[in-house]
Every structure is written in structure tokens, then in C-alpha cells.
Amino acid sequence: MRPAPVRQPGPARFCGGGRRANPVLPAGVSAGSCSVLGLKLGSRRVDVRLVKVDVCIASYRRPRGLQRLLGGLGQLCVGPDVDLRIVVVDNDPEETAREVCEAACDWLCHPLVYRTEKRRGIPQARNAALGVALGRADFVAFIDDDEVPAPDWLAELLRVQRIYAADAVRGPVLPVFESPAPAWLEPFFDRPRYATGQQLKTAYTHNVLVSTRALASLDRLFDERLGLTGADDSELFQRFAHRGHRIVWADEAPVLEFVPRSRLRLGWLLQRAFRVGNGSVFIDRHCRGLAPKRWQLVAQACWCIARGTAMQISFVWGGRPAATRGLQLVSFGTGRFAGLAGYRYEEYRRVHGA
Structure with a gap:
């Protein structure tokens, strides 16, 4: 059964990237209208099936963090078989992320969609992002607006997904302290790590790649009753795993999380x-x-x-x-x-x- 329709919030803004229309497609080929890319190798024509991935970001009043994240996404190394798009949902009624996204359109080499969700809540914003992505993408990758991915983050998530035929792939989150942290406090920000390919019981949206086909099999997406309490991601992925979908670990697909001084206590x-x-x-x-x-x-x-x-x-x-x-x-x-x-x-x- 497909999930209930996601509420379509706010007007969307789309930009196609400042330096080139799409860094993974030849000029003149539309990412939105093709799923197979023909390449000529010598006298042979090889069909490369494009994998459409939307990187989804829910943001609320973190313009500096969002700018830093978009900079990291602009440095991603992806192959010619990946059609990448960035989706930013601004959960602030004052649209504090709009200026950052509009400025990023001048230099980002990936298309970006900006959308507002004026109902305050983390699952509300994440569902709005899925409302953009589910009609187009094969996979969605979630990352938070206080994080930055490694350059091969997405390529590694996709590689592990292919090897293990996983429905979702989760990666490590490594802390970066914005202010010096007491030595005794630092270990409390370390998260467990596993061997690549190990199957897990849940996942979190701070670093995960998910099949949109698997998401569409759920009876609902993120539970909006958990608006500002947190745990909406763990709740969704527990249902996801209970339905039989496979979640695995990718240890070489890290993101950096910037920990502010206000959390170091x-x-x-x-x-x-x-x-x-x-x-x-x-x-x-x-x-x-x-x-x-x-x-x-x-x-x-x-x-x-x-x-x-x-x-x-x-x-x-x-x-x-x-x-x-x-x-x-x-x-x-x-x-x-x-x-x-x-x-x-x-x-x-x-x-x-x-």
C-alpha cells in the first residue's frame, strides 16, 4: 500500500546549477526526461542506466550550517551514472534558508530545489522533501544542515547498496567540535560503528540512503505527531525494517557533524x-x-x-x-x-x- 499523499507545502524554486546544467550528463541531455544514457566507447555504444538520487535537507534557522553543507555537496564525486539533485526544505516561516539557496544556485554544479514548509516540525519538513523526491528519484539521501559529507560519501553509499542489494544504507557521523571540548566529554559524542555490510535494525536521517520504492511500501512516512520531539526517523526506520526491508552499514561513507559550544556540557x-x-x-x-x-x-x-x-x-x-x-x-x-x-x-x- 502506498503512503498517504504528502501535503504539498509552499512554492518551489528550482535552479539548474551555476557552472553547468548537470555535471553527470552530456550537454543537451535532460536529466528529468531520460533514465538511460548512451555513451560511445570506440565503435561500441554502451547504455549506462542513470540512478536518480535526491539529497534531502530539512533546515531551520541554520543559514551558516546550510551554506557549509551545500559547499560540501558541491564537492561530491559521483559517476556518470548518477543523476543528482539537491532538495532543501526551509521549515522557517521567515525563509531564512532562501537567500543561501538562491546564492548557491550561482556556483552549485547540481540542480537545487528550494521549498518552504511553514508548519513547524522536523517530520513535516522531511515529508515535504519526500513530496518533491518520490515522483522522480530512485533513492533519497538524508543529511542534516549541521553536517558536511566526505567527497565520496554518496558514491560509497550507492556502492554498498549495489553490493548488498540493500533497501537503505546508513553511514557514520563523526563529531567536529566548534569550541574546545573537555577531554572527558568528547567520547559521549562518539557513535557506534560497524563493519561494512552489517545488517542493522534501524537508521537515522543524519546519514542514510533509502530506496524510494521501499519507502512507498510503508503505510505512512515520517510521523508528524513527533514534530519537535525527535525520534521520527528511528520510528520510521523501525517500521521499515519490520516490513522486511534491509538496512546495512557503510563504514567508508562518513559525514562530519559540527557540534556547537551549547552542546558541550x-x-x-x-x-x-x-x-x-x-x-x-x-x-x-x-x-x-x-x-x-x-x-x-x-x-x-x-x-x-x-x-x-x-x-x-x-x-x-x-x-x-x-x-x-x-x-x-x-x-x-x-x-x-x-x-x-x-x-x-x-x-x-x-x-x-x-
């Missing part, structure tokens, strides 16, 4: 843990086919709080990092309790970075 780590716990309860109760019973959720929250409290004794031999991990577990459990009481914590109401 214990309070933010605990707020993030609280938010993750809060959002996980919503997913457990509303977004899964077989939801746990309420007493099971209460028991899990109690266990997290008790375990995290007991871990405070590890400060004696593990120092501040060990105690902080315990406090994160307490915050996670408290967030789950708050979710059970009906409280929704909107972490993303505040913007970090610019």
Missing part, C-alpha cells in the same frame, strides 16, 4: 538522554503493532533509574565519565516515566548552532 547530555527516553515511550505505545503493556514500560523505567543510580558509585574508580553514564541512564528512565504520564519533551524547539 553535562546538562545537554542529560537533556538528550531524557528526550530519547521520552520519545521511545511514544514509539512503544503508539507506533508499534504489538505495544508492551503499561506495567512493562513502568518496570523498564524503574530499572533504568535504579541501575543509573547504582552506577554513581563507579565514580570512585571510573571518574566523571562513569558517573555521567549513570546519570544518563537515570535521565533516560525519567524521560520514559514522563512519556507514560503524557508529557512530550520538545528538544528541537531550541536551535543549536547557526
